[in-house]
Amino acid sequence: MKKISIIGSIIILFTIFACIALSSGGNANTLYLLNWGEYINQELITKFEQEYNAIVIEETVTSSETMYQKIMAGTTSYDVAIPGDYMVTKLYKEGLLKEIDVNNQELKNLNNYKTMFNDDLTKLREANMKETITYSMPYFWGAYSMIYSTKNSEVEEIVKQNDFKALFDKSLYGFDVKTGMYSTARWAVASYLMSNNFNPNEESFNDNDVVSGIKGASFDVWGDDQLKRKVATGDLDLVFTQLGDFFDALYLALDEGLDKNNSGDGLEGLDFNVYVPKTTAAFFDSMVIPTTTKNEELANLFINFMLDPQNAFENALAVGYSPTLKSVANLYIENKDELYYEDSENPSRNVTLGNLTAKYPFYLNPLYNSSNVYLFEPKDSNYMTKCETIVNQAKSALESNNNLGLVCCIAFGSVVIVGATSYITYRIVKKKHGSRKISK
Numbered sequence: 001m002k003k004i005s006i007i008g009s010i011i012i013l014f015t016i017f018a019c020i021a022l023s024s025g026g027n028a029n030t031l032y033l034l035n036w037g038e039y040i041n042q043e044l045i046t047k048f049e050q051e052y053n054a055i056v057i058e059e060t061v062t063s064s065e066t067m068y069q070k071i072m073a074g075t076t077s078y079d080v081a082i083p084g085d086y087m088v089t090k091l092y093k094e095g096l097l098k099e100i101d102v103n104n105q106e107l108k109n110l111n112n113y114k115t116m117f118n119d120d121l122t123k124l125r126e127a128n129m130k131e132t133i134t135y136s137m138p139y140f141w142g143a144y145s146m147i148y149s150t151k152n153s154e155v156e157e158i159v160k161q162n163d164f165k166a167l168f169d170k171s172l173y174g175f176d177v178k179t180g181m182y183s184t185a186r187w188a189v190a191s192y193l194m195s196n197n198f199n200p201n202e203e204s205f206n207d208n209d210v211v212s213g214i215k216g217a218s219f220d221v222w223g224d225d226q227l228k229r230k231v232a233t234g235d236l237d238l239v240f241t242q243l244g245d246f247f248d249a250l251y252l253a254l255d256e257g258l259d260k261n262n263s264g265d266g267l268e269g270l271d272f273n274v275y276v277p278k279t280t281a282a283f284f285d286s287m288v289i290p291t292t293t294k295n296e297e298l299a300n301l302f303i304n305f306m307l308d309p310q311n312a313f314e315n316a317l318a319v320g321y322s323p324t325l326k327s328v329a330n331l332y333i334e335n336k337d338e339l340y341y342e343d344s345e346n347p348s349r350n351v352t353l354g355n356l357t358a359k360y361p362f363y364l365n366p367l368y369n370s371s372n373v374y375l376f377e378p379k380d381s382n383y384m385t386k387c388e389t390i391v392n393q394a395k396s397a398l399e400s401n402n403n404l405g406l407v408c409c410i411a412f413g414s415v416v417i418v419g420a421t422s423y424i425t426y427r428i429v430k431k432k433h434g435s436r437k438i439s440k
Contacts, residue, residue, distance in 0.1 A: 029054040031298050034067055034081040034290075041318035048305050048388045054298060062224075063184070065384070069094055070099045071290045076291045079299040085129060085284040086377050088136045097135045098289040109307035110300070113138050115326045117365065124282060126376040136286035137303050140321035142243040143283070143373075144191055144365035145276040147228055156273065159238065163277035164195035167240060168217040180221040180230060180239035181214075185387040188214055190376060191240055194279050201378050207390055214394035222395070231272045232258060242283070243366050244321035246274040251320065254341045254351065266341055266349040267359050276362055279372040284324070322366050329364050332357055334410060 029052065033040075045056045059076070063439050064087035071078060071091065075195040083091065091097050094104065101193040102110045116122040118139070129136065142437065146167065148159050158173060159166045166172060167179055168191075190200035192213050198205050221236060228249035250270070253259065259269030289299045305311060309327040316323040317340075323329055336354030343349040361368045378384070400436050 001436055002109070013424075020099065029295070029298060031056050031079045031295060031302055032077055033058045033302075034061065034070060034076075034078045035196075036285075037062070037286075038318055039082065039321075041315045043318070044306070044311055044315055047311075048302060051305070052298070052301060056302075056407075071292060076292065077294040078290045079295050080081050080200060080293075080302055081288050081290050082139050082285055083288065085286065085375060088132050088286050088288060089129065089377065091288065091290070092132045092135050096407050097132070098291055098293060098296060098299075099134050100137060100289060100303060102134050104300065105306040107300055109304045109309075112307045112309070112325055112327065116324055117141075117322075119328050121324070121368065124373065124375055125284060128377050129284070132286075135408055136288045137307060138324035139285045139287050139306070140244065140316070140319065140327050141282060141284045141324050141366065142322055143276045143362075143370065144187065144194075144281045145239050145241055145243045145246065145274055145362070145366075147231045147239050147246050147249065147272055147274050149231055149234065149271060150273050151271050152237070156236055164191045165241075167238060168192055168195050168213055170218065177237045178220045179217065180223060180227040181217070182227065182240055183201045183221045183222050183224055185391040186376070186378075186384060187240060188384060188391050189240055189387040190281055194277070194281065194374070197279075200281055200374055200376060201383075203383065203386070204369070207386070210390050211393045214391060215397045218398065232270075236269065241274075243274065243276060243362060244319070247320035247327075251341060254343075254349070259349065266343070266351045267355060274362060276366055276369050278370055280367075281374045281376050282367060283376055285321075290386065294379065322364060332364060407413065 032056055033056055035058055039060075040058070045058070048054065049056055059078075061070065064084040065079055067083050068087055068090065070076065071081060088097075100110060101107060102252075113133075114122075116125065121141070125138070126133065134438065144164075146159060148155050152154060152175070154173070154175070155177065162169070162172055164302075167181070170177060170179070179334055181191075189210060192210055193205060194201045196213070220240075221230065222232075227236065227239040228241055228245045229252070231239055232249050232253045249272070252268075253270055254266045258271070259266045260349070287303045289296060289303070292300050299370065306315065307325070309325065309331060312323055312325060312328045313331040313335075316328060323332075332353050336352060336357070338352050338353050339350055340356045341349070341351040367373055
């Protein structure tokens with residue numbers, strides 16, 4: 001697996017400067033890509049640029065909502081974007097997507113989506129994204145999951161017995177457990193709803209109950225990508241995450257030698273693991289062509305290029321998320337002896353793709369353990385706002401309680417200090433003047 005953050009930043013900067021130079025001197029075959037950070041193999045971008053004599057300018061965002069706002073603004077001519085599943089539907093319904101050229105006989109890879117990883121995945125996508133099948137091409141997929149510390153075996157047992165309820169009910173533990181939740185409101189609400197047997201897409205729940213439930217969870221940390229690192233380093237015991245983030249944390253932990261006490265390959269000495277609940281939500285991130293495009297032909301070429309099985313395989317290795325295509329999954333099996341992680345100084349720590357997929361079947365099949373699966377597709381356009389409101393109320397209520405507790409502690413402390421001061425003063429006076437004897 002190749003790490004892409006530092007190299008990616010350098011290549012992006014180089015690409016931007018190159019584009020400026022070319023645009024000032026003549027016509028450039030330029031493709032504008034709207035993506036998430038560290039979500040593409042930068043070597044593939046270079047390969048595409050060389051193969052099609054093109055320049056790729058990548059702009060990154062941290063949420064599908066921001067992606068939507070940028071496309072809506074229309075100030076940049078984005079040719080390809082990679083939004084999450086529900087956002088694909090939203091963009092489609094608002095007429096902001098171009099249909100992908102799936103009938104072009106020269107772009108054979110555009111029909112690779114028809115052979116998904118397995119039949120269940122195909123049915124899930126077709127049932128929930130039927131309208132957008134030819135307006136979006138699958139990029140990566142995954143599932144809502146949890147990363148937990150393996151230092152205490154009871155944590156693992158409780159997590160596997162209780163699924164997402166383990167995140168929201170600390171009374172399940174007979175000891176102190178530190179938990180974390182992503183600040184993305186819809187993830188917090190959806191995971192809570194699933195922990196109580198609700199469909200995360202429906203709104204037939206009591207807002208106050210959800211506020212109370214999220215508040216009662218008393219998460220030690222609300223955060224984002226740093227959550228996965230906090231479990232790896234032992235600062236938290238259990239966090240919500242998207243499955244691909246676990247494998248990113250896994251690689252970083254190997255790179256930093258956090259498995260140094262292991263007696264087998266690098267995977268054996270790590271103090272954290274991942275679990276996808278039996279009831280969970282799957283997600284698809286897809287490649288789309290926004291109506292902002294000014295280079296539709298190049299956009300189709302780019303998507304066709306990324307859906308080439310070998311390119312998609314190299315992309316999955318670099319990013320760490322699960323491939324959607326059966327042909328790509330087969331390449332993991334065919335290349336099982338290829339190194340996922342290499343330690344040239346200590347080869348015993350090397351991890352092959354075969355080691356990885358054997359220990360973590362979730363990697364190729366995020367729904368390996370799941371029997372009740374939703375695809376996040378809210379029925380109400382106000383659902384996202386509702387989630388934000390619920391989480392903000394829960395945080396505010398918890399903060400108010402904490403502040404009240406602090407005030408009470410300060411007040412109690414003040415009383416204790418005043419009482420202690422009075423007592424000390426009394427003792428000093430008594431010692432100085434002595435006690436009076438009452439004469440009869």
